[in-house]
Amino acid sequence: MQYFKKILHFAYPYSKYAYLNIFFNLIYAVFSALSFLALIPMLDVLFNTTEYVDTPPKYVGISDAKNFIKNYVNYHVSQVVLENPVKALFITISIILSLFFIKNISNYLALYYITFLRNGVLKDLRDNIYENLINQPINYYSNRKKGDILSRLSSDVTEIQNSFLSILELLIRDPLTIIFTILIMFSISIELTIFVITFIPISGLIISWIGKVLKKISLKVQNEQGKFLTIIDETLSGLTIIKIFKAEKIFISKFKKSTSFFFKYSNRLVNRQNLASPLSEFLGIIVIGGLLWYGGKMVLIDETLNATTFISFMALAYNILTPAKSISKSFYNIKRGDAAADRVLKILDLKKSFEFTGKDDSVIFKKDIVFKNINFSYSNLPVIKNFSLKINKGESVAFVGESGSGKSTIINLLAKFFKLQNGDILIDNKSIKELSSNSIRSIISIVTQESILFNDTVKNNLLLGNENVSDEKLIDACKIAYINEVIEGLPDKYQTIVGERGNNLSGGQKQRLTIARALLKNAPVLIFDEATSSLDTKSEKKIQDSLVKLMRKKTSITIAHRISTVKKVDKIVVMKNGEINGVGSHESLIKSNKHYKILFESQGI
Numbered sequence: 001m002q003y004f005k006k007i008l009h010f011a012y013p014y015s016k017y018a019y020l021n022i023f024f025n026l027i028y029a030v031f032s033a034l035s036f037l038a039l040i041p042m043l044d045v046l047f048n049t050t051e052y053v054d055t056p057p058k059y060v061g062i063s064d065a066k067n068f069i070k071n072y073v074n075y076h077v078s079q080v081v082l083e084n085p086v087k088a089l090f091i092t093i094s095i096i097l098s099l100f101f102i103k104n105i106s107n108y109l110a111l112y113y114i115t116f117l118r119n120g121v122l123k124d125l126r127d128n129i130y131e132n133l134i135n136q137p138i139n140y141y142s143n144r145k146k147g148d149i150l151s152r153l154s155s156d157v158t159e160i161q162n163s164f165l166s167i168l169e170l171l172i173r174d175p176l177t178i179i180f181t182i183l184i185m186f187s188i189s190i191e192l193t194i195f196v197i198t199f200i201p202i203s204g205l206i207i208s209w210i211g212k213v214l215k216k217i218s219l220k221v222q223n224e225q226g227k228f229l230t231i232i233d234e235t236l237s238g239l240t241i242i243k244i245f246k247a248e249k250i251f252i253s254k255f256k257k258s259t260s261f262f263f264k265y266s267n268r269l270v271n272r273q274n275l276a277s278p279l280s281e282f283l284g285i286i287v288i289g290g291l292l293w294y295g296g297k298m299v300l301i302d303e304t305l306n307a308t309t310f311i312s313f314m315a316l317a318y319n320i321l322t323p324a325k326s327i328s329k330s331f332y333n334i335k336r337g338d339a340a341a342d343r344v345l346k347i348l349d350l351k352k353s354f355e356f357t358g359k360d361d362s363v364i365f366k367k368d369i370v371f372k373n374i375n376f377s378y379s380n381l382p383v384i385k386n387f388s389l390k391i392n393k394g395e396s397v398a399f400v401g402e403s404g405s406g407k408s409t410i411i412n413l414l415a416k417f418f419k420l421q422n423g424d425i426l427i428d429n430k431s432i433k434e435l436s437s438n439s440i441r442s443i444i445s446i447v448t449q450e451s452i453l454f455n456d457t458v459k460n461n462l463l464l465g466n467e468n469v470s471d472e473k474l475i476d477a478c479k480i481a482y483i484n485e486v487i488e489g490l491p492d493k494y495q496t497i498v499g500e501r502g503n504n505l506s507g508g509q510k511q512r513l514t515i516a517r518a519l520l521k522n523a524p525v526l527i528f529d530e531a532t533s534s535l536d537t538k539s540e541k542k543i544q545d546s547l548v549k550l551m552r553k554k555t556s557i558t559i560a561h562r563i564s565t566v567k568k569v570d571k572i573v574v575m576k577n578g579e580i581n582g583v584g585s586h587e588s589l590i591k592s593n594k595h596y597k598i599l600f601e602s603q604g605i
Contacts, residue, residue: 006348007160007341010121010128017117022172024110028103029176032319033184035099110173122161129153129347136350138417147230148223152347155225156340163337174323181319188313189305192295196287196317221269224262231255291317363439365524365555367428368392369414374423376409383409385578387423391555391571393524398558398566400599401575407559411527414557416440445523449530451510453502458487459494461502462517469520481516483509526556563600572596 011018133149185193235251291314298305305313374387384406391397399407412418414425416437425432432440453461462478463469474494478484486509490496502510518526560566567586574582574589574596582593589596 006345007121007125010124011117013124014117014120017113017120020113021110021117024106024113025173026176028106028110028173029180031099031103031106032177033180033316035096035103107173118161122157125157125160125344126153129157129344132347132350137419138412145227145230146233147227149347150229150233151225152343156343159340160337160344163334163340174326177323178320181316185313185316188309188316189295189298192291192298192305192313192317195290195294196320220265221262224258224265227258231258288314288317363427363430363435363443365393365427365443369525369555370426370429371410371414372424372426374410374413374420374425376406376413376418376421383578384413387578387580389573389580389583391557393555394553395571396556396558396569397571397573398560398569399573399575400560400563400566400596401581402599403561405575406578407575408529411446411529411557411559414440415444415446415527443523444525444527445518445521446527447511447515447518447529451502451507451514453498453505453510453513455497455500457492457495457497458490458513461498461513462494462520464517466520474520477516477519480519481512483512483516486512524555526554527558528556529559530561574599 130153133153182193182197185196231251231254235255295305295310295313299307299310369391371387371389374384375382376384387406387410399410401407409418413420414432416432420433427435427440427443454464459474462474475484478487486505487493487496496504498504498510498513502513505513556569558566558569563586566572570585571583572586572589573580574593576595581595582589584592590600
């Protein structure tokens with residue numbers, strides 16, 4: 001239960017529901033015991049063994065309270081029995097039914113209020129996990145499987161929810177029911193009650209022994225579920241590649257291997273958990289059997305206990321079995337939930353991303369962006385070496401070079417997607433280490449090579465983070481990106497759903513839509529990472545002409561493989577093996593930079 005102590009603080013906003021649950025569980029426990037105690041006068045009437053009392057008893061003090069209550073009940077029952085035995089039986093049955101009604105309505109109300117607490121904890125857990133995940137740097141996900149993250153966000157949180165309910169039952173309703181029942185049993189027979197309560201610790205030790213490995217098995221089940229969810233995600237994302245390379249059998253084999261392990265671990269987990277109920281019931285029946293022998297001897301031989309009282313005592317003893325079984329089940333659920341909580345807390349305990357460590361929000365960008373002696377590595381593999389560059393406001397700059405030369409990494413460092421390892425980046429003489437990521441990203445708009453769209457309307461995809469933009473500006477941006485005519489031809493125009501990852505649109509249409517989205521942000525720095533790579537030649541030329549005009553008013557950084565798309569920029573930075581190989585205009589680099597000339601000529605331009 002160590003992990004649940006950390007989970008408990010999520011219940012604080014819903015504490016009123018917890019108090020109401022405890023209140024009605026208390027009522028349930030009291031009336032659960034009283035409902036069986038009321039069987040004694042009913043049985044006495046039924047078997048005509050009522051102890052007749054002629055005069056009302058007098059209360060003489062707490063020490064004689066037990067006899068007073070007994071004589072008080074017997075006096076009133078005696079009066080009714082003498083008058084009409086059938087009426088007495090009807091009254092006692094009515095009392096029992098009333099007690100059981102109050103008991104069950106209290107149980108319902110306890111469950112009613114705990115529902116709000118359980119679902120509230122579930123909601124807040126997921127909200128916090130999602131918020132913590134989305135605030136992690138991009139490189140956090142490089143070595144993590146999406147399926148495992150999805151498993152933690154869904155099934156693990158649900159497991160905690162179910163276990164959380166079990167804990168409340170374990171701590172409140174069932175123990176109280178057992179306590180009140182035992183107190184009443186003590187009032188009937190101390191000897192028989194001592195015989196019963198010796199069973200409880202013995203049962204607890206046995207159940208604890210069986211449940212030791214539950215957490216370990218449960219952790220294996222949840223990890224394996226994360227694995228096959230990852231396989232499903234990879235299959236759906238790369239179905240075209242899987243089919244074209246005829247890799248269906250490979251993925252089917254991987255999936256079946258994962259589900260086989262899941263099958264194996266789940267069987268072990270559920271079978272061990274299923275042992276809780278029959279084991280606790282069998283242990284309970286052993287106690288009942290012992291009670292029948294020991295109590296029967298007191299009734300038949302010793303005559304120290306009458307038969308009707310013994311029957312009611314047996315009913316009370318059996319009343320302990322149900323909550324005892326529930327406690328054993330709760331114990332197993334807690335062990336499973338402990339494993340789930342362990343996995344969830346590893347996300348909740350993640351330190352706040354370095355992206356948000358900067359506190360200065362005063363970025364406006366008036367002067368320049370300066371890269372000073374940047375060195376950066378991925379897993380000890382150098383990617384950027386001794387990179388220094390100055391980009392003035394209003395300047396258009398392009399990075400060219402082979403794949404893997406570090407072009408995109410420079411942009412990721414500027415946007416604070418990755419943490420600086422060596423060197424610094426200054427915006428108007430302010431280090432980005434001191435600037436908040438939100439302030440840096442507020443001055444940057446980016447179009448990536450991959451057209452990232454969400455399963456929403458065209459309009460909502462365009463207004464991402466810019467909800468207050470007017471329809472007029474929206475349409476103007478779409479016209480610049482040559483996507484307005486396409487949108488007007490869609491079934492619901494700007495309200496058309498683009499589908500998951502924008503799959504209802506062609507590759508070129510998706511790319512033009514992302515360009516329009518970037519333009520709508522109206523940020524002073526525009527970044528194009530192969531922004532026109534998915535377009536046909538005609539569309540690319542049109543958009544390039546529009547972007548050239550637009551970039552005259554902005555500071556633009558373009559990552560390009562095709563040099564033809566960046567010939568007109570102010571400054572071209574040639575990258576080679578993570579280092580700057582040359583800087584200048586297209587004309588000057590053709591004359592002075594051998595590597596650039598080879599790149600240019602290799603593209604057949």
